Amino acid sequence: MLCCACRGGSGSSTPPLVAGALRGDNVLLVTIDTLRADHVGAYGSARGATPTLDRFAAEGLRFEVAHAHVPMTLPSHTTIMTGLYPIANGVHDNGSFRYDGSKPTLAGELKRAGYRTAAFVGAFVLDARFGLNAGFDLYDDRVQGSSANLEIVQRPAEAVLAPAFAWIAANPEPKNPEPTNENPERRTPNAEPRPWFAWVHLYDPHEPYAPPEPYASRYAQDPYSGEIAYADASLGAFLDRLRAAHALDRTLVVIASDHGESLGEHGERTHGLFAYESTLRVPLILWAAGSIAPGAVAAPARLVDIMPTIVDLVGAPGVSSDGRSLRPVAGGERAEDPGSYFEALNANLTRNWAPLKGLLRGGLKLVDLPLPELYDLNADPTESHNLYAAQRDRARDLESRLDRLNAGASAAPSAAPLDSDAEARLRSLGYVVGAAPRPARSFTAADDPKRLVQLDAMLDAAATALANGDAATAESTLRSVIAQRPDLTIAYDRLAFVLRATGRIGEAVALLDGAARAGHADRALLRSLGAALRDAGEVGRALAVLEPLARENAADGQTLDALGQTYARAGRFREAEDAFRKVLVSSPNASTTWNNLGSLYLAANRTDEALNALAKAVVINPDLPGAHNGLGVAYARKGQFDRAAEEWKKALALRPDLADARANLAKISPR
Numbered sequence: 001m002l003c004c005a006c007r008g009g010s011g012s013s014t015p016p017l018v019a020g021a022l023r024g025d026n027v028l029l030v031t032i033d034t035l036r037a038d039h040v041g042a043y044g045s046a047r048g049a050t051p052t053l054d055r056f057a058a059e060g061l062r063f064e065v066a067h068a069h070v071p072m073t074l075p076s077h078t079t080i081m082t083g084l085y086p087i088a089n090g091v092h093d094n095g096s097f098r099y100d101g102s103k104p105t106l107a108g109e110l111k112r113a114g115y116r117t118a119a120f121v122g123a124f125v126l127d128a129r130f131g132l133n134a135g136f137d138l139y140d141d142r143v144q145g146s147s148a149n150l151e152i153v154q155r156p157a158e159a160v161l162a163p164a165f166a167w168i169a170a171n172p173e174p175k176n177p178e179p180t181n182e183n184p185e186r187r188t189p190n191a192e193p194r195p196w197f198a199w200v201h202l203y204d205p206h207e208p209y210a211p212p213e214p215y216a217s218r219y220a221q222d223p224y225s226g227e228i229a230y231a232d233a234s235l236g237a238f239l240d241r242l243r244a245a246h247a248l249d250r251t252l253v254v255i256a257s258d259h260g261e262s263l264g265e266h267g268e269r270t271h272g273l274f275a276y277e278s279t280l281r282v283p284l285i286l287w288a289a290g291s292i293a294p295g296a297v298a299a300p301a302r303l304v305d306i307m308p309t310i311v312d313l314v315g316a317p318g319v320s321s322d323g324r325s326l327r328p329v330a331g332g333e334r335a336e337d338p339g340s341y342f343e344a345l346n347a348n349l350t351r352n353w354a355p356l357k358g359l360l361r362g363g364l365k366l367v368d369l370p371l372p373e374l375y376d377l378n379a380d381p382t383e384s385h386n387l388y389a390a391q392r393d394r395a396r397d398l399e400s401r402l403d404r405l406n407a408g409a410s411a412a413p414s415a416a417p418l419d420s421d422a423e424a425r426l427r428s429l430g431y432v433v434g435a436a437p438r439p440a441r442s443f444t445a446a447d448d449p450k451r452l453v454q455l456d457a458m459l460d461a462a463a464t465a466l467a468n469g470d471a472a473t474a475e476s477t478l479r480s481v482i483a484q485r486p487d488l489t490i491a492y493d494r495l496a497f498v499l500r501a502t503g504r505i506g507e508a509v510a511l512l513d514g515a516a517r518a519g520h521a522d523r524a525l526l527r528s529l530g531a532a533l534r535d536a537g538e539v540g541r542a543l544a545v546l547e548p549l550a551r552e553n554a555a556d557g558q559t560l561d562a563l564g565q566t567y568a569r570a571g572r573f574r575e576a577e578d579a580f581r582k583v584l585v586s587s588p589n590a591s592t593t594w595n596n597l598g599s600l601y602l603a604a605n606r607t608d609e610a611l612n613a614l615a616k617a618v619v620i621n622p623d624l625p626g627a628h629n630g631l632g633v634a635y636a637r638k639g640q641f642d643r644a645a646e647e648w649k650k651a652l653a654l655r656p657d658l659a660d661a662r663a664n665l666a667k668i669s670p671r
């Protein structure tokens, strides 16, 4: 199935690709987040955004058809790192799952084979706390910033690549200083130095689409492509520097994406809900100077194949995997299509919508939902013609294969369910928590995400309206969502946020309390209820909700922070401090918690400690008006009025209606 390569053929000076052909070579794995295959020039895009990827594709092996297994960052990278489907590695969603390290990883296997290993990631969703640091000597997850939406906390490509270059440059190149392609001795490793494995993860194409200049102007009408162009250019500069330093002379470079982006197709704006080709199809490129001949491979490739392929090429011991080495098909061997499993369970796990699972094989794609879908991707690449009803036999074959795969799965995945003690306490308050996961086949057409995607768009529209200052539209949109789908927990949470933002705290409490009593409560909703009760002055009820939540999951920083604020409100200083400190042990960059701790110290007249905590808050996140205001108060107490005024001005620049800061500034300003 080799298209145009000259692998092993006449006229090529490149030796045939045998197992262990790259023994002792370095490995550089590049994952570009949210990069749709069809936005890469080498995969047919005319946007001109990817000259670096196109060059490596032209010089290396390009897999024409490569698929991800989950259109979500953490689970998809877990399939890359373990060579296992989510069914086997246990990671199905961002944030609420952690890789438990029980299976071999690419980094771990290369480390065992003598490699130095390092990772440089660009997004909080890949923070070490989620487990992908397994096997890495160094796991650089320094991601600045803070936001309520953890998925948008990121660092730009250049800030990921600079430390990666420094680490690689500090690792001397294995073997001879002037390697030549023809030298038969070249693969004989010297005793030292050790080869390296580096993984760099560039998050830029993920939303929000805000490329820096000149890409913002160049792609003003298509900022998603602008982000791709920025990531590609940054990667190009990084690879050029590595080449100039001879760090790529004996390095296998693997470039892939974790998933694509829907860009409005099938009614989906970004990714994660569906598993159409816009989000499932990814680029996959293998490159090694002088060792891998240029070519394009038509045989299907999968992200679970990356680990077995690398391990095979560098001659490390093989491990059991859901993938297979792509070396034989890259060399032109014919092989049966093993099929590619996929799933998109975020909406099932967070909203109790029907679970989406499916299988790709031989150009056919089955999406197993209450309203099942079957597509012939060769004839219908946009997945517009559902053949399920017309071609039951072909569908049945894929269904039985999918059932066999699922048979190996444990029970329905569930993200951190409440423990029985917490549940009992909350039930005693009249709240019905987290409906038990339903068996997959009990879902009906009404639970199919195709029927519900419109609600997703309405949630988006409400968020946009609120961001634009139109709370009335946000409110009516959310009320309409709840009317259509009363069990959509997140809609109550969002509506309560709107009500609180417009000063209607009593209404927010009533809404959340009613939803929780009606059984529409999850951890996030109960946390919101606790915070709303606190702000409404019902501190006792707030603690009754928040304490069991915090007790049963000591790692839930958001609940601990809300609990700390509630203790502070109740005047229970020591317990408040304890709760905030617990958050900061596991999340030392939680700027809002530093702010809350600083405010607590201020209230307790512990000014030096307040100054220290608030200064930390604004260093991590300079956009916190309350922290600047508090810092001003602390400076004023210490008699440093110039610095105090500076902080209050910063607070007012961020939030002109911050009355405290205005009043503070007026007190020290000459009339």
Ligand SMILES: [Zn+2]
Residues within 6 Å of the ligand: 033, 034, 072, 073, 074, 206, 258, 259
């Ligand atoms: Zn991603």
